Amino acid sequence: MNTHAHDSIRAVQWTGTHLRLLDQRRLPHESVYLDLDTAPETAVAIRDMVVRGAPAIGVTAAYGVVLSARHAWTRDPAHWRDAMQADLDTLAASRPTAVNLFWALDHMRRLMDRLPDGVDPTAELLLEAERIHHDDIEGNRRMGELGAALIEPGKAVLTHCNTGSLATGGYGTALGVIRSAYAKGLIPHVFADETRPWLQGSRLTAWELVQDRIPVSLLCEGAAASLMREGRISWVIVGADRIAANGDAANKIGTYGLAILARHHGVRFMVVAPTTTIDMEAADGSAIPIEQRGTEEVLELAGKRVAADGAGAWNPAFDVTPAELIDAIVTEKGVVAQPDQENMALLMGAKT
Numbered sequence: 001m002n003t004h005a006h007d008s009i010r011a012v013q014w015t016g017t018h019l020r021l022l023d024q025r026r027l028p029h030e031s032v033y034l035d036l037d038t039a040p041e042t043a044v045a046i047r048d049m050v051v052r053g054a055p056a057i058g059v060t061a062a063y064g065v066v067l068s069a070r071h072a073w074t075r076d077p078a079h080w081r082d083a084m085q086a087d088l089d090t091l092a093a094s095r096p097t098a099v100n101l102f103w104a105l106d107h108m109r110r111l112m113d114r115l116p117d118g119v120d121p122t123a124e125l126l127l128e129a130e131r132i133h134h135d136d137i138e139g140n141r142r143m144g145e146l147g148a149a150l151i152e153p154g155k156a157v158l159t160h161c162n163t164g165s166l167a168t169g170g171y172g173t174a175l176g177v178i179r180s181a182y183a184k185g186l187i188p189h190v191f192a193d194e195t196r197p198w199l200q201g202s203r204l205t206a207w208e209l210v211q212d213r214i215p216v217s218l219l220c221e222g223a224a225a226s227l228m229r230e231g232r233i234s235w236v237i238v239g240a241d242r243i244a245a246n247g248d249a250a251n252k253i254g255t256y257g258l259a260i261l262a263r264h265h266g267v268r269f270m271v272v273a274p275t276t277t278i279d280m281e282a283a284d285g286s287a288i289p290i291e292q293r294g295t296e297e298v299l300e301l302a303g304k305r306v307a308a309d310g311a312g313a314w315n316p317a318f319d320v321t322p323a324e325l326i327d328a329i330v331t332e333k334g335v336v337a338q339p340d341q342e343n344m345a346l347l348m349g350a351k352t
């Protein structure tokens with residue numbers, strides 16, 4: 001059977017005893033796996049982008065809680081919850097924007113509160129982490145179908161950053177829609193922004209699509225305007241790291257500019273994200289914390305300085321696209337067209 005690469009690419013795995021992460025800093029030329037045994041190691045791996053991508057960060061954090069529980073039970077079985085608090089705080093401090101991280105930690109914390117004292121919690125917490133992982137992949141496949149149903153056949157699509165198996169539990173969000181649309185013959189080609197400064201597009205998205213034998217052309221972000229002006233794109237399809245209650249969406253830096261270009265050129269704009277990415281506590285995009293990363297990511301390339309000595313850098317990792325520039329938000333619970341506070345609340349079953 002011709003299994004696709006996405007069935008085999010797993011950024012995050014549980015080996016039976018350890019959390020195993022594919023080191024995405026080394027891709028596409030080296031596939032190196034790291035086996036982690038503690039929550040602090042897991043937090044460093046998230047901070048340093050060994051693993052990245054909002055849903056993948058959430059799944060990883062859930063396994064980090066399992067590692068913390070195993071050590072806490074060994075160290076102080078009578079007070080295992082208290083013994084885990086420092087680890088949970090360390091995981092929460094690893095990266096600020098992807099709300100999936102905090103959703104996963106809150107979800108695991110609520111389970112911890114329900115578990116009995118005097119019993120090793122590790123096995124129950126592991127079952128829940130594996131359930132989070134499984135549900136993410138199932139949700140991605142559903143979003144793939146829902147998003148593909150919005151795409152008319154014929155034209156290429158443009159995507160930004162990496163939103164595939166490497167950014168999730170598997171299959172992908174925006175790249176999952178692209179995989180499903182390609183499988184249905186709806187899109188002939190994918191254009192992918194290289195996505196400076198971390199190059200998730202040229203290093204990760206291109207790597208995933210080449211393995212799936214889906215035709216992909218990389219472009220510098222600056223070329224996106226001309227590509228849209230030539231009328232070659234039907235949709236811009238991106239992921240998200242946090243979506244506010246009114247539909248404003250935080251995503252990789254450069255997404256906001258794409259949304260403005262898309263609206264100017266009559267190209268539709270799709271955000272694909274599981275509901276674990278929606279933060280109903282954030283009224284609008286101004287409430288979303290934007291991670292500022294080190295200047296060396298802009299000043300250097302592959303660890304070698306390319307910028308003029310003496311130059312500084314500004315390196316926000318994300319920006320916010322206002323809801324009015326988004327034509328559709330695709331989630332595993334359904335599609336919200338022209339998102340606003342009211343239809344987002346309906347999607348989330350919140351009281352309006």
Ligand SMILES: CSC[C@H]1O[C@H](OP(=O)(O)O)[C@H](O)[C@@H]1O
Nearest residue numbers: 052053054161163167239251252
């Ligand atoms: C499937 S959402 C992935 C999301 O995360 C990326 O950011 P980073 O690589 O810094 O974790 C980017 O915003 C993607 O859209």
